[in-house]
Amino acid sequence: MKVVFAGTPEFAAVALRSLFEAGFEIPLVLTQPDRPAGRGMQLQASPVKQFALAHGIPVLQPLSLRLDSRDPERAAQAKAAHEALSRLDYDVMVVAAYGLILPKSTLDIRPCINIHGSLLPRWRGAAPIHRAIEAGDLETGVTIMQMEEGLDTGPMLTIESLPITPQDTTGSLHDKLAALGGRMIVDALRRYGELRPVPQPDEGVTYAAKISKEEAKLDLSQPAEALARKVRAFNPFPGAHAQAGGVTVKIWKAEPVEGVGTPGTVLQADAQHGIVVACGQGALRLAQLQKPGGKRLPAAEFLKGFPLENLAFE
Template sequence: MSRLVFAGSAPFAVPALQALTTAGHQVELVVTQPDRPANRLQMTAPAVKLAAQELRLQVFQPDRLRAQEAVSRLAALKPDLLVVAAYGQIVPASVLSIPTCCPLNVHASLLPRWRGAAPIAYAIREGDRETGVTIMAMDAELDHGPVLTRQETAIRPREDAVELTSRLARLGAELLVDTIARLSEIQPAVQDHARATYAGKLSRSDGELDWSLAAEALDRHVRAYRPWPGVTLPFAGDRVKVLSGRPLTGRGQPGAVLRSEREGVEVACGEGSYLLKEVQLSGRKPMPARLLVVKRA
């Protein structure tokens, strides 16, 4: 079994960490992002930190992984492997060179498609029918290194980013353990860099949409941008956050309310229509969309 350092932060990385310990690997150190302020009175710990504490593993939270003290601490451990999954920082060459074997990355796409920070959101938003997980040997460039193993899976018709992230996290954890067990026999495959596509970090403005989009495209955005940044749309002079809905085939002037009933509020889009089911106004709790029309009546 391997002695390793694990670097991860987001919930996607938790199953991988748990699977490594279950498989008997010796996790010498868990590197994760610093705690962040949730509000003025409370700090929030990364999901990986909480998981590591439950597993009674040592946690290290440097502000910058490239800082000399961080590099020195990792180098002193002399790990066989460095495993990275949804860590949230670029891993510098000074850290990649530390493990005696190779640095491994668990990436939530079928590389070279969707390199970058938000591969799951981009796959749903762009209407991909298939995605998966890639285990790659890291180099100094973003998601650029040779592929060791990969596992494909279909994206389900109504699947959102939360559901797909959970599925891919479990798939990636299984694939990671299997890959490490077979490292000596795996022949790395160089990526076709000419076919690379990029999934940049999402910002709040990405979710600010309008009704001129086709209903199918709008639906993909809603599912892709859960939970962050979420989709907001103009409604009766305000903006409403869309928590759930589905595309329909109604017609009308984009933004016009076609009907309102118990199931939700149907609004015309650039092509087709969209049924708002659950929404949230700024500073309010989530509510059924039909209440929007009542409040505006």
């Protein structure tokens, strides 16, 4: 099969690498335009583009695929992309975390298959890995589905699950799901003629809204168990945080423990017990923290440079 690939971040790059190494011919890659990144805010190619260029695969980076865009530049780029796809000899488009909506005009050119990091219909949308951890789900997985105009509503071709461990962060779970997705899409394309699409169930639909930086601020009036899940869900992005003494402290590892006190009160802060902060229900032991401009440090090391006597988190 000849496969056009559309994707942007590392999750997608893993799938692209799997298809390439499996021997599929990839005549074209679509990915989002280069974005400013890093401290210097220099333009940086996406992981998908970096892989494609390193392996001699042509790349297109349209701002939009919507032919009816009111922005003349976006409409022109969408038209050019559609013309390129229409001329191209390929069998299927594989889409993984592309970041652009595929309109009907794109879906109608060739069949489009999506690699989605959840057990659909749970967690349709932009941030299924974050939301699964935040909600306390015990398992997640990858769904390979046919794409249609609705948001992750298409019929499923294949689905596999894996457990979410108490230690999983979005970072660690991302890597597991990316590897699973890469293996599954290779298998699905090899068996493409045999697979029969199965409509998604009507029950159990949830939506994984895009993560905002604002929601990463911990509300210590919430139960400690919920806050510990948020810490894991927002690691590595955007990073859970709270303020202590007017300083924003990022919290990278935490666990719920027993404890009673006014939410935000530091119940313990020493090398032996670590940093324990009272919550609305129970308490949170902070195991890894980071102050602005500093490194991530274990609690005992953090306390050497940031004593918490007479301070509270808020």
